[in-house]
Amino acid sequence: MLSCAALAVMVALVVIRLWTNWRRSRYLEARRRLVPLLLGGAEPDLAVLHSIPDHVVTDLSLELIQLVRGAERDAFMANAGRLGVPGRLAKRMRSWSQRERAIALQGLAQLDDPVSRAALWRALDDRNNDIRLAAAQALAEKGEQFDAQDLVRRLGLGSRQPSRTMVGLLRRIAETQPDEIKGLVLHPDQNLEVRVSAIEALSNTGDYSLVPVIRSLALEATDESEELPRYLHALGKLGHPGGREAIIAGLSSGSMAARAAAARAAGRIALIDSAERLGDLLNDQEWWVRFRAAEALIELGEAGLSQLRTAAVQGYGPARDAAVTMLAERGLQP
Amino acid sequence: MIDFPPWTYQAAEIVTGFVIATGLIQILVYIVQLAFAGYALHRRPPLPSTTVLWDRYAEVAPPIGVIAPAYNEELTIIESVEALLALHYPEFEVIVINDGSKDGTLRRLVDHYSLVPVQRYHELALQNRPIRGLYANPAYPRLLVIDKENGGKADAMNAGINVARAPLVCVIDADTLLEPDALLRVVRPFIEDPLRTVAVGGTIRIANGCRIESGRVIEARLPRNILALFQVVEYLRAFLMARLGLSQMQTLMIISGAFGLFRRSSVLDVGGFSHNTVGEDMELVVKLHRFMRDRKRDYRITYIPEPVSWTEAPESLSILANQRARWQRGSLETYRKHRDMFLNPKYGRIGFLGFAQVWLVDVMGPIVEIAGYVLVPPLWLLGLISFDHFLAFLAVVFTFGVFISVATLVLEEVQLRRLKHARDLAMLTVAAVIENFGYRQLNNLWRVRGWWQFARKKQGWGTMVRKGFQRP
The missing domain is CATH 1.25.10 (Leucine-rich Repeat Variant)
Structure with missing residues (x-):
């Protein structure tokens, strides 16, 4: 009975498909007539278009x-x-x-x-x-002006699972209304996910006035928190030495993601005084931290390179491996 | 009429009852999957064009490392890599792993792309056979070739994941044809739910019969070979009904090794692909479930139907038989390795629904069905069971089988409409009916052979002779 019903439905669908294919051919025919009219660029004659479905x-x-x-x-x-x-x-x-x-x-x-x-x-x-x-x-x-707080409320941002789309949206708004997004960061009762996303969105704008705020947030965040690496990442992207204290602290964080993010930020900002600590991180137990530390040392210039070369020649185990391979990968002399 | 002792009648009825009950429970499971799949398809967002997707995701899409293991792919490797390099995605790297090929796979890659040996600092987190060298060319910044000693597909994928630096890794077969926007579509759960999503699977369709140019499916057509046609129906049922339904229930137990996107760190957490199984793709997903549930983490393993990849289906009985026996062994090996999760409250719906489904469909299913074919008709002929019992058995096997296959086609036509011609739809409907009379029984026989090989601890993949995609 069930299989007969399914077959009957399927036969009906095949018949419907024949009909829709026929309609599709009419649709394509109408399209073929419309294409030259629209491609002409001039104002189309509405009387001619009358025969073409909306x-x-x-x-x-x-x-x-x-x-x-x-x-x-x-x-x-x-x-x-x-x-x-x-x-x-x-x-x-x-x-x-x-x-x-x-x-x-x-x-x-x-x-x-x-x-x-x-x-x-x-x-x-x-x-x-x-x-x-x-x-x-x-x-x-389209560059429309928003009241960011109102938007957060209307979209229910932060009330559901975090989404990269939210970061994309805030980033787009930040291009024309950075102060609105900054307001989201500074609002005292802001939802944590919205605040972190707003920070991430603003890190592209090069607005240094946010550096002290992010630095404080990073220093206050616990090692296990999901947001600490994102704060450090934002400080690195902003590239201002004002984030130094938080980044140096991040290099000694208990969280692998935070140490890796801090190492990357140290390289981006070229924190020369972090070279020694970065050299230590070449021995970190986590591969990502060793990789980011080696990358950062290369970005630091001569001060970092000398640390890396020392590790390549005098180091041992993971540190030596990281230093030798990273130098070779970038085509630098050991 | 032979007069049997009374207990034989009882025994025959019990056996027949068990076969019918198992079949009915399986059908019930399929109907539930079908309902969930229908709901998921109805709820899914409309398909945006590639341009809209790019505008929406380009800035926030995480980098992806595409891991393509290759073994003796000399004839097709350049075309495959060209197609991969032409994928539409903002930031990705194609990592081809030459898994100790005996032919000229590496030589062709090196010559065609003027590759030179390079060094790259990489992780050694996953176990793999020694890497002999890495090759790249600055003119092709998205391509990296790994040459390693032969160790099998799982080993090659582990090597690729070790070397990849992207947070997401997409594992494919070297001969998988990805649609140009497949990465842009498959990444959606990682963008919309980045903290919880650990793995996403996409649809695999059969490329036999399609018009293919430069590693791209230009026109989808049905295969002319009857075996490949039956497999089109099977794949539709497996992906559209089973995987989508199970994904909606959050009990997806497999993401095909031919096309899956994984969070790299999660794959490292579970030790990557296992070497000692032929079902390494299923086993990886089960390991991810176990790892996440052991740590009480909120996570998502999802299947979405839109991103499509194409693969070549076997067209000869012997190769298909080997493939199905291997798949069966893979399921059984995974089940055996993780059987403590079955009905274990600690693993919640994975233990109760996911594993129950594996037990019913993969572990018991083929044996009970073949037992039914062997026992029920003779029992009826001998007068040990009634005609009603015999009819019930036939209904379970054939009528419901036809229903499930055709209902999946109905779902495809109502929700997706990927078949272009009404003629193709009619042809698939006929295939969905007649596959239940012969092909299905053969398939179960091959799976029982897989059971036998599993019991005898047979290892290895057997051979898959590729005919090569049809070219103009």
Whole structure:
């Protein structure tokens, strides 16, 4: 009985597929007629377009926008606006189907006009978290101004599992509104994950005013904490010697990830006075720490290289192995 | 009519009842998997285009080391490596491991890419046969070739993982064809849930019959060979129903060695791929479960259907028989090695659901089914069991078998629609029905052979003669 039912469904699906393939061929035919009209670049004749279904116009307009950059893209976007693509996508954002809304949102993210932006802002209150996040990403991409605290609340950032997408979003906002993201770091009651992500996002901006804050956070963090390596990593990326105290402390942390991050940061900032400690770390029991320490010593220049050469000649065991191989890998004289 | 003593009737009914009950429980497990798979497919986010994915993930996607072990791949290695180097992903390194090939695999790589010996400081955390040399060329910064003594696939993958410096490692077979955006798609769980995700598996599809150019599947077609066609149905069932369903239940027990993405540090924590098994891919996933659960860590091992890789399926009975016997041995070896996890409350749903599934489908399944074929029809012919019992057995074997296969196809068509032509769909439907009459029984016979080899402690992989992908 069950297998007969499954077979009947399957036969029905094959028939439906024949019908959808027929519709698909009509869709492709309509596309073929539309392509030259849109590629011409000039304003398309609406009367000619009348015979082409709306969804074909929408799909092709979005595909063309994705394909090109610069003036051509602007022309395609202007055409899409004239053909009512943003309005149709905004309407689809009211669909009950989450998938339909997500597809419409992907389209809206490609466009740049008031209707699309308004629809994206409305999507920040969508009942689905992924759609809210995607809308925020699209708006950040367009350089829209956010109230960061409000955004954190609306997206529920930090209340779920940490995500790299959050870092990407905050990084994008930090490009145009660094102070808003800085506010997230400095807010006293901030969720830890949001704060760490904000720090990571800001480390790309080269805003040195954050160095004292991150240094204090790093010094206060426990060895086992997940965030300590991320603080040290951010200090390294900022590349300011103000982070020295935290980095030196990090070199002696009980956490492997923190020691490795601190070694990397020491190399990036070129903390010459860390050379000796980095030399000691060539003997660390963890390979990653030895590797990062050797890398950092090379980045320190002559002071580091002499430590490395000493380890290569006079050292023993893992330290010697790390020093000899790293020098050879970088094509340096032992 | 022979008159048997009364106890023989009872014994025959018990045996038949056991066979039918085992079959019914298996079917129930499949139906539950099907339901979970359907739910997962319904809930999955829409497929963004590669451009959208790139815009979304490029800045936050962690580097990946692609580990490609190669043994006697002289004929195809350049095409495979070219395809790997052309993958769309922001930061990745292709590490090809020449596992002591007897042909000119290394020579071809060295000549084609003008590679020179290099030194690289690398970890020795995992056990592997000695590395003879590393080769690279600054003109191809994404390519590193490891030449090592032969030690088998697990050994080669361990060597690659030791040398890799990326936080994520993608293990593949050298002849696996990855779709250009496969890495960008398979990395999604590591971006969206980076702390908990330790491993992700993607879909493997059969490339036989497809149009392939420069290591890329240009047009998906069904194979003309009937064995390969049956395997298309099998793979669909294995990935779309079983793995997706089990992943949704958080009890995924295997990520195929032909395409899987792992957090490198987690692989190191469990000692990498084991050498003493032919089911090293399944065993690695079970070790990860054990390690995480022993330490009471919150973690995720996930399968997602979108990232697709393609592989060549055997088209001859003897090679297919060897492969299936080997897979069976692999499952049994993993089960034996970790049997203390079975029904152990300490391992939660892995012990109760994951291992119960392995026990039912992989350990008991083939033996009980073959026993059913051998015993039930004669028992009925001898009048030891009723016709109702015999019918029940046939229903369990054939009717439900057809249902599960066709229902998976329904799921594929409703949710994914990856087959281009209605004709292909119809052909697969026919294959899904007729595979239950002959192929399925043969498959179970091969698996029983795997059981026999396992019992006799046979080691090794046997031979897999590749026909080579169809080229224009």
